[in-house]
Amino acid sequence: MTDPIGSGGMDGQAGRNLPPLRLHVPEPPARPGESADFTHFDIPAADAAPRPDEAAQPSDMRDLAYGLVRVLDEDSAAVGAWNPKLPPETLLRMLRYMALTRAFDARMFRAQRQGKTSFYMKSTGEEAVSIGAALALARDDMCFPSYRQQGILLARDWPMADMMNQIYSNTGDRLKGRQLPIMYSAREAGFFSISGNLTTQYPQAVGWAMASAARGDTRIAATWCGEGSTAEGDFHSACTFASVYRAPVIMNVVNNQWAISSFSGFAGAEATTFAARAVGYGIAGLRVDGNDILAVYAATRWAADRARANGGPTLIEHFTYRVEGHSTSDDPSAYRSAEESSLWPLGDPIARLKQHCITLGIWDEDRHAAMDKELAELVRDAAREAEKNGILGHGLHHPMESMFEDVFEEMPWHLKEQQQQMLDEWKAAGL
Amino acid sequence: MNMIQAINSAMDVMMERDPSVVVMGEDVGFFGGVFRATAGLQQKYGKNRVFDTPITECGIIGVAVGMGAYGLRPVPEIQFADYIYPALDQLVSEAARLRYRSAGEFIAPMTVRSPFGGGIFGGQTHSQSPEGIFTHCSGIKTVIPSTPYDAKGLLIAAIEDNDPTLFFEPKRIYNGPFDGHYDTPAKSWAGHADAQVPTGYYRIALGKARIARAGEALTILCYGTMVHVVEDTVKTLGIDAEIVDLRSLVPLDIDTIEASVKKTGRCLIVHEATRTSGFGAELLAQVQERCFYHLEAPIERVTGFDTPYPHSLEWAYFPGPVRIREAINKIMKD
Secondary structure (H helix, E strand, C coil), rough: CCCCCCCCCCCCCCCCCCCCCCCCCCCCCCCCCCCCCCCCCCCCCCCCCCCCCCCCHHHHHHHHHHHHHHHHCCCCECCEEEEEEECHHHHHHHHHHHHHHHHHHHHHHHHHHHCCCCCCCCCCCHEEEEEEEHHHHHCCCEEEEECCCCHHHHCCCCCCCHHHHHHHHCCCCCCCCCCCCCCCEEEEHCCCCCCCCCCHHHHHHHHHHHHHHHHCCCCEEEEEEEHHHHHHHHHHHHHHHHHCCCEEEEEEEEECCECCCCCCHCCCCCCCCCCHHHHHCCCEEEEEEEHHHHHHHHHHHHHHHHCCCCCEEEEEEEECCCCCCCCCCCCHHHHHCCCHHHHHCCHHHHHHHHHHHHHHHHCHHHHHHHHHHHHHHHHHEEEEEEECCCCCCHHHHHHHHHHHHCCCCCCCCCHHHHHHHHHHHHHHHHC | CHHHHHHHHHHHHHHHHHCCCCEEECCCCCCCCCCCCCCCCCHHHCCCEEECCCCCCHHHHHHHHHHHHHHEEEEECCCCHHHHHHHHHHHHHHCHHHHHCCCCCCCCCCCCEECCCCCCCCCCCCCCCCCCHHHHHCCCCECCCCCHHHHHHHHHHHCCHHHHHEEEHHHCCCCCCCCEEEEEECCCCCCCCCCCCCCCCCCCCCCCCEEEEEECEEEEEEECHHHHHCCCCCCHCCCEEEEEEECCCECHHHHHHHHHHHHHHHHHEEEEEEEECCCHHHHHHHHHHHHHHHCCCCCCEEEEECCCCCCHHHHHHHCCCHHHHHHHHHHHHH
């Protein structure tokens, strides 16, 4: 028999006196039925991370890619070099927008379960990531989000009914019912059209930032992806471009530990941090407590100031936890420990900021309960308004022929022909 | 002008007219491109508008999408069309669909230039014709010139167009028309009627085919290098064929095609790309649907074979005069 591999290498024979090689396939610390264990997490003290000058070289801040920028300590005080020292009204705005995001998610999740739409994705536990960034950026900075940053639109006061129209794909949907629910687009709010293909927005954000720089503009770009999709080639292409041209862009990696059912180990988390990806590209890298909105705000503000001063890009890893399933089509109890989310050592971002505000004496439980009630009513009213334009599958949608619009700026003959054919077929069928 | 000079002139004219036009790609800046298509542009317009890029095609196109969304009009170069595959997702899922998915809120008005096609002993990875992959995808235009005059006018129209456009440049005829006879000395564009290229602005609307040769006996649909190979073969056969140079595949000039085939009653389709699911299959279907009762013989296709492009056997693979002549004889027999 011939050796199909060939006998050109080493001594060329099977059964050499060597130990067999082993393939390492990562496994999360806990599966369903097992108890969650986060003791292997090294959580540094809230005031442990130094805050370098915005003009510092990436090589001078290498350790920040492996540490954890935190501001809120265990006693709900804001401490350390990264404390943004925000006035009370900003803290309460943050609290309100995070609570609004959670209320919006709750309502829309229920709408999906009621059959009003096909799909929804909650950001529960990750609200600080988008709200903290949105408040740290300028309103006209351009965001290239992934699918769990609905908080940016809410923090930019985009009408909730407009977002819901998109979720219901109804007659009020500005996207004409073409996109999966939650894949918003809002140019006026500096919110780029969301793609279902992962991390494609990364090089696009870098390109936008490069264009802004080439034009002598003052606006910067920011983009978000999950930790799982840092494995995509686009992520690395974007990092190369951002580094090469020192693009004024903030690249956020939302490390929420789970990419559908795959834990972060499948994206390389066992070997290093995601912020450390920046080190190889010579980019500033920060690893941030993603459940501490003051840390998210401070890091984003630092990166934005740096970008605006032509200091180049920053990659921020937001260390957080996806409390709910990946989407309404997912059942996390099938692949992870049921108690994980309650044991997450960095807590809940809303609860943490709420406690901080109470400690400062600017907030209390009663006001919080009243705000939650008010926000739930606001969301309910917006949903009622949106539902007047229809819900998915109940006949209130854009006209059928609109399907053929916007493929090109001007409709070419073959699309006109297909459009007419479709209308004729429906007419002939008596519909 | 040869075709490279015409392409260079088109970019020069458009960069002069429109400050939002930017040129980017591997080696396009200081060096002026491996085929010299962007020569002199960086010196003239500066590094903010003409710049070299890292070797990452998905990055180049992704960045161009973002620049287009910002309001620029990028003209990225993919050095060889064979290397466009790493950028496929950014082209077909992003650039091509951005207008549709955002209902016009965002657009990607880019023109991707890429040398394509065989006949230069480029082996598997410098010879491919991937146009059929893109014509299959909605939202992106595909343009292929066959002369210096057309190359300039079509490239200007593509850069002005608000939709993403692939501009495939038949590199075999960059320096002169190619008649398919690989063993005779290369020709030059010098003195060729279609190489009289004005230095200023003019445009050729996308979606209008060119009758390269009027005739009554047979319609031959082709584009790029094949236009010249077909012209020469027809000349040597002394047959009164009508040669339609499609110029753009999307949008396609179906009216010219239909009128020609109805007039001649016979149709041959010639392209370099592989046969199965190639653009010739679409052309054949369109002609069959529209001209069936006018046809006097089955429609024939001469295409590249369904193999990777071979290096030493390039001339057996290339749809050259021998195969075109046999196909014409077959069609004319009935």
